[in-house]
Amino acid sequence: MRLKIEKLVYNGYGLGKAEGLVVFVPFTAPEDVVEVEVVERKRDYAVGVVKEIVEPSPYRVSPPCENFGRCGGCQWLHIAYEKQIEAKKEILAWELKKKLKEIPEIRVVSSPETHYRRRALFKVENRFIGFYQFKSKRVIPVGQCLQITENMNTALLSLYSFPSILKNATEIWMGEERKGEQLLVFIRSSRKLKEIHDIFRDIKDRIDARLGLRIAYKGKASTLGIAQIEEEIMGKRLIYGFESFFQANRYLTEPLAKTVVSAVSEIDSPEVLELFCGAGTFTLPLSEVAKHVWAVERNPYAVRLLKEAISLNAVENVSSVREDAESFIKGWERKIDVLILDPPRTGAKEVMKEVNRIKPKKLIYISCNPTTLARDLALLDGCKIERLHLFDMFPHTFHIEAVAEVTF
Ligand SMILES: C[S@@+](CC[C@H](N)C(=O)[O-])C[C@H]1O[C@@H](n2cnc3c(N)ncnc32)[C@H](O)[C@@H]1O
Numbered sequence: 001m002r003l004k005i006e007k008l009v010y011n012g013y014g015l016g017k018a019e020g021l022v023v024f025v026p027f028t029a030p031e032d033v034v035e036v037e038v039v040e041r042k043r044d045y046a047v048g049v050v051k052e053i054v055e056p057s058p059y060r061v062s063p064p065c066e067n068f069g070r071c072g073g074c075q076w077l078h079i080a081y082e083k084q085i086e087a088k089k090e091i092l093a094w095e096l097k098k099k100l101k102e103i104p105e106i107r108v109v110s111s112p113e114t115h116y117r118r119r120a121l122f123k124v125e126n127r128f129i130g131f132y133q134f135k136s137k138r139v140i141p142v143g144q145c146l147q148i149t150e151n152m153n154t155a156l157l158s159l160y161s162f163p164s165i166l167k168n169a170t171e172i173w174m175g176e177e178r179k180g181e182q183l184l185v186f187i188r189s190s191r192k193l194k195e196i197h198d199i200f201r202d203i204k205d206r207i208d209a210r211l212g213l214r215i216a217y218k219g220k221a222s223t224l225g226i227a228q229i230e231e232e233i234m235g236k237r238l239i240y241g242f243e244s245f246f247q248a249n250r251y252l253t254e255p256l257a258k259t260v261v262s263a264v265s266e267i268d269s270p271e272v273l274e275l276f277c278g279a280g281t282f283t284l285p286l287s288e289v290a291k292h293v294w295a296v297e298r299n300p301y302a303v304r305l306l307k308e309a310i311s312l313n314a315v316e317n318v319s320s321v322r323e324d325a326e327s328f329i330k331g332w333e334r335k336i337d338v339l340i341l342d343p344p345r346t347g348a349k350e351v352m353k354e355v356n357r358i359k360p361k362k363l364i365y366i367s368c369n370p371t372t373l374a375r376d377l378a379l380l381d382g383c384k385i386e387r388l389h390l391f392d393m394f395p396h397t398f399h400i401e402a403v404a405e406v407t408f
Helices: 081-099 150-160 163-168 196-206 253-264 300-312 325-330 349-358 370-378
Strands: 002-008 014-018 021-025 033-041 045-055 106-109 119-125 128-132 139-141 169-176 182-189 210-217 220-225 228-233 236-241 271-275 292-297 318-322 338-341 362-367 384-391 401-407
Touching (some): 081 106, 128 150, 150 163, 150 182, 163 169, 236 300, 271 325, 292 325, 349 370
Parallel strands (some): 106 384, 271 338
Antiparallel strands (some): 002 014, 002 033, 014 021, 033 045, 119 169, 128 139, 169 182, 228 236
């Protein structure tokens, strides 16, 4: 069938209409006219793949990566960056308006378009290191990647020079300090890798950064070099470790933290409850403006890193709690000025009932999924989004990071 792409939607697909159906087509751009082969047909929608681009969209650019269209890492590398931002704004507004009456103007914080990503998980299969194919578990080999940092690309080249890694590794995680001065590489292997010292030396010789290398085999891990990275965010020292969560865009981590801190500091000396705090990206900067921060996280490793950072910064007004956010908030009896939520993609549905009970003066909800953000905010007994920010943490992908500042 032939159709014109009207817009982009949240999973990255282009949307068009034909034969009474809404048709979703990956790797298209708004205003493309495409000939499509339908690969899945339901009652009121279909999914297609492009057979021919009949009239290319004016927003198309030449994608600067040979893996584009196969690799699951980028969905919009063929679309001009300004158009990607416009599409993300529209998607965020559309998702929220489906559930809420009014939303404010969206403030966008864009990102440098390449080498922004400082945390990534690679898969190893058939002697190649790569990312999963779009919508599949097949590994697409990645030689060099436009998203990841220069040091990570260099480390990737080094790893390719070790046949035993290509043969035996199953997964490789890399994480870098914001300024590129420290790099962690974590290899999971199905066999013992004897050359840990050679691998360490080879990567180290190629990069100008402190290095930590960990190799895990059958639940046992050996580590050489640094075991964690330390970085400064808003004057506070943060600690992240092998495979720990931290914001993936090296350019937007601090602007994101500044937005959260600035929203909190509008209330004088507030008491803050922060759920889903990780290793404390917002917690420690918040300690400067808050009377007290209760920071809740369920991952024991992240809690350990946060506790270490609390003593490193000699901060006395932060309590770190290891617990599930849902059970913690159920037992919370105190009045609170500000509640901060930064849940995973699944959102914080169970928490929202308790937010209605506690009624903080302000809620700051940081979300990596506009669908669950809209669902959760709609569960509140009346709320007003005062400000809405879109941080483009992942250029060339459909991912959207939003911050909603909510009052009641
Ligand atoms: C999106 S990350 C945010 C971390 C932190 N705010 C940051 O910016 O670095 C979500 C965090 O929530 C934690 N988490 C997931 N489910 C949780 C739950 N039910 N209760 C508490 N923490 C949870 C994860 O371990 C992860 O650290």
